Amino acid sequence: MTHDERLSTYAQHVQQFLDDFLSEKDCIGQEKIIKSMRYSALAGGKRLRPALMMEFCRISGKNPEIALPFAVALEMIHTYSLIHDDLPCMDNDDFRRGKPTNHKIFGEAMAVLAGDALLTEAFTLATTPQNLKNFSAEQIVKATNCLSKNAGVFGMIGGQVMDIESEHKKISYDELVTLQKYKTGALIESAAQIGCILGDADEKQLHAAKEYAKAIGLAFQIQDDILDIEGDAEIFGKPIGSDAEKEKSTFPSQIGLDKCKEKVKTLTQTAINAVKTGFDESSFLIWLAEQLAVRNK
Amino acid sequence: MTHDERLSTYAQHVQQFLDDFLSEKDCIGQEKIIKSMRYSALAGGKRLRPALMMEFCRISGKNPEIALPFAVALEMIHTYSLIHDDLPCMDNDDFRRGKPTNHKIFGEAMAVLAGDALLTEAFTLATTPQNLKNFSAEQIVKATNCLSKNAGVFGMIGGQVMDIESEHKKISYDELVTLQKYKTGALIESAAQIGCILGDADEKQLHAAKEYAKAIGLAFQIQDDILDIEGDAEIFGKPIGSDAEKEKSTFPSQIGLDKCKEKVKTLTQTAINAVKTGFDESSFLIWLAEQLAVRNK
Numbered sequence A, B: 001m002t003h004d005e006r007l008s009t010y011a012q013h014v015q016q017f018l019d020d021f022l023s024e025k026d027c028i029g030q031e032k033i034i035k036s037m038r039y040s041a042l043a044g045g046k047r048l049r050p051a052l053m054m055e056f057c058r059i060s061g062k063n064p065e066i067a068l069p070f071a072v073a074l075e076m077i078h079t080y081s082l083i084h085d086d087l088p089c090m091d092n093d094d095f096r097r098g099k100p101t102n103h104k105i106f107g108e109a110m111a112v113l114a115g116d117a118l119l120t121e122a123f124t125l126a127t128t129p130q131n132l133k134n135f136s137a138e139q140i141v142k143a144t145n146c147l148s149k150n151a152g153v154f155g156m157i158g159g160q161v162m163d164i165e166s167e168h169k170k171i172s173y174d175e176l177v178t179l180q181k182y183k184t185g186a187l188i189e190s191a192a193q194i195g196c197i198l199g200d201a202d203e204k205q206l207h208a209a210k211e212y213a214k215a216i217g218l219a220f221q222i223q224d225d226i227l228d229i230e231g232d233a234e235i236f237g238k239p240i241g242s243d244a245e246k247e248k249s250t251f252p253s254q255i256g257l258d259k260c261k262e263k264v265k266t267l268t269q270t271a272i273n274a275v276k277t278g279f280d281e282s283s284f285l286i287w288l289a290e291q292l293a294v295r296n297k
Helices: A003-021 A031-041 A048-059 A064-086 A102-106 A108-126 A129-133 A137-151 A156-166 A173-198 A203-230 A251-255 A257-278 A283-293 B003-021 B031-041 B048-059 B064-086 B102-106 B108-126 B129-133 B137-151 B156-166 B173-198 B203-230 B251-255 B257-278 B283-293
Strands: none
Touching: A003 A031, A003 A048, A003 A064, A003 A283, A031 A064, A031 A102, A031 A108, A031 B156, A048 A064, A048 A173, A048 A203, A048 A283, A064 A102, A064 A108, A064 A129, A064 A137, A064 A156, A064 A173, A064 B108, A102 A108, A108 A137, A108 B064, A108 B108, A108 B137, A108 B156, A129 A137, A129 B137, A137 A156, A137 A173, A137 B108, A137 B129, A137 B137, A156 A173, A156 B031, A156 B108, A173 A203, A173 A251, A203 A251, A203 A257, A203 A283, A251 A257, A257 A283, B003 B031, B003 B048, B003 B064, B003 B283, B031 B064, B031 B102, B031 B108, B048 B064, B048 B173, B048 B203, B048 B283, B064 B102, B064 B108, B064 B129, B064 B137, B064 B156, B064 B173, B102 B108, B108 B137, B129 B137, B137 B156, B137 B173, B156 B173, B173 B203, B173 B251, B203 B251, B203 B257, B203 B283, B251 B257, B257 B283
16 A cells, blocks of 8 residues: 555545544434534545544554544544634634635534534544443543543643734744644644554654654644745635734744745654654655645645 | 532532632643633532532442542533523623623633633543542543533534524424423433442432433423523523523423423422432432422522
8 A cells, every 4th residue: 555545545434434423314403513513524634633643553553443433533623623713703714625614604603513513522432332342441531531631721722722812912933832832733742642542552652653743743834834825725725825914923924934944844854753763664654744744735 | 418518518529629620820821711711610500410410429329529520521511501602603691690701701712712621621521540540441431421422412512503493483392392301401411320320320220310310401491491581680690581582482482381380390200209219318319309490590
């Protein structure tokens, strides 16, 4: 299997699982919210977080497919955060992944609830009795705790709060790094960590996975900021220049475009070195880090 | 200990636990969201759900205090649902428990995030490693799954969706019962169920607990609708007549005030009978059901 094929396979598994899990067939009045959840959750996206989790599970020596319920749970949390971020009272964005945002289609009330529901059902999935076939209850508790912590006040939500508080305000480069560490980094790190928990990785491997995820998480956000300046709106799936318009602090506004591009390269190398030290079979994750560094969408 | 004292003790434990858990002391930029979470979570309220959970744990034969992390998690989920329900795009309410609603104080963006955070951290609490001192990992997985399912699309959120869909529309009495079964009933039932899971109750007890919770859950909502007509705004903590103003389907609008009062009595008796069959020590829960039936706030 080529790396490209592996990435597609992971994404297909996630898509299929989401399609089955978010089903309208048992509804008695919940059809509209299921439609709204499906609209955002099945809209595609890179499925980066599930791929990381499944791959870390695989290279820790387990079948990557057993990680699917947790991988999908994490993707649902990522999706809910996008729906709520796009709300009029937050970033007020009209487009996401080239499609109208959730509240533009389903209205604000349903968008709030669809986000709430994706977040809630992520935990239903993480603790589903079926997971006891593949994991010990201790593993499930540990992985679920890792998921909620990284999504919470001292994880993703904390980063989102810092982001809101920093609008129209000058923040330092270090503050921006911290903000992104929480806002984007926390979920990416949790993908790697949970993959290791589910794959029964040892301490050294867990450490390597965290270092890898930390580095690609930051590189990912810097590349996002670069694309918001240099990208092609059509390919990127959202309008170019939106950060500048909102007077958001970005990496290019802090250190300039050239230094940003250098940073992406250095961080990618850091990630590659880290994963090599922890795992024998690291070629997919090396390739993935390199792909992310040159992505245009 | 009198029943009144027991209820106060449960509420005090919950208040103290919340006060410690939602702490600003480790914050590095999350102070504002913690303030917003505390504003709503520490605002009091009846703490009915935690009391139910802790009491069912106790009369199943365990120390009720071991249930505290789950009781607080459930209360945090209840609180998040109130914050999001009050938002301008939902019920657009300005007052709750006699105080301005969360978004009136902290703004809409922070209110959305505070709700998200309370929901997320509920699961951090449910899966905290400390719980492994008092429960098996299997119990934790089961209780956490019960929590998220009852809060989700086929629980509380599903009921909220039905509620929104039914505004300015004529629905039948049965539809209203179903709506409330999900919207209010699901979390109350989960309190009883989780109390039994944590207290290692047997199947017969679990069944009795569910029947009790189902009956008081519906009685609770009918009493709420009665108070929205006959209550004292000062004591009730929210404006009177708001259901009529929003043209909401309520139990009195469906079957009239007198039949509603009768229903509350019958359901209370059903609850009392149920709990008596399952548990030897049911006097507190009998008293509680009676109190709820005559409450004015």
